[in-house]
Amino acid sequence: MGAQSNAVRSRRLDRVEGALRGFVSVTRVAVIDPQPAVRAGLVMLLRAEPGMVPVGTAAGSSDAHELLTRERPDVVLLEHHLRDGDGIGLCRRMKAESNPARVILYTSLPDVEVELLARVAGADGLIDKAAPPDELFEAIRLVARGEAALPPLTREQLDAAAHRVEPEDLALLAMLVDRTSPADVAAALHMDRSRVAKRTERVLGRLRRARPRAAA
Helix, strand or coil, X not given: CHHHHHHHHHHXXXXXXXXXXXXXXXXXXXXXXXXHHHHHHHXXXXXXXXXXXXXXXXXXXXXXXXXXXXXXXXXXXXXXXXXXXXXXXXXXXXXXXXXXXXXXXXXXCCCHHHHHHHHHHCCCEEEECCCCHHHHHHHHHXXXXXXXXXXXXXXXXXXXXXXXXXXXXXXXXXXXHCCCCHHHHHHHHCCCHHHHHHHHHHHHHHHHCCXXXXXX
């Protein structure tokens, strides 16, 4: 009885949300971050911002799939350092799906390597956790409209990336940096999408290894 009641309530909420979408633009946002305080804080901020609705949170890769499948958010705020996986890799897998959510990497370490990895993984935005809420909200609105909220890459970043990858992956790197869709990449390179995914993982691996290890 309880499960049936919950199902009825869920359908009613879906109808209400659908009706509201006809009058106001509502952006449904999911949060994936290993820190409980960060998740809770973002949910509070999103609830207070007109036109934004938090639809759920996950602590990492292990529970992200269920959240994303169940809620189908418009935008995902994703920390790129996860305790049970790699946020960059999760972003790449999410963006390889058909009709994917928009993804904003929300990180405390937005350095030049992360800027490059974000583009190659297909992220739509990159925001520093130290940024004011208004900057975060603007980035969410931008990516929800299909625009990008990514910092421009410098010539030095592009040249360094080109020297790290295999020569046969240069064309792939160029298209990924240019935010070409997985389907268009596959068509241009005459590969199936599974092979494009494997090659993209190889490119990401090459770019990640460029960072020197900190001294013990």
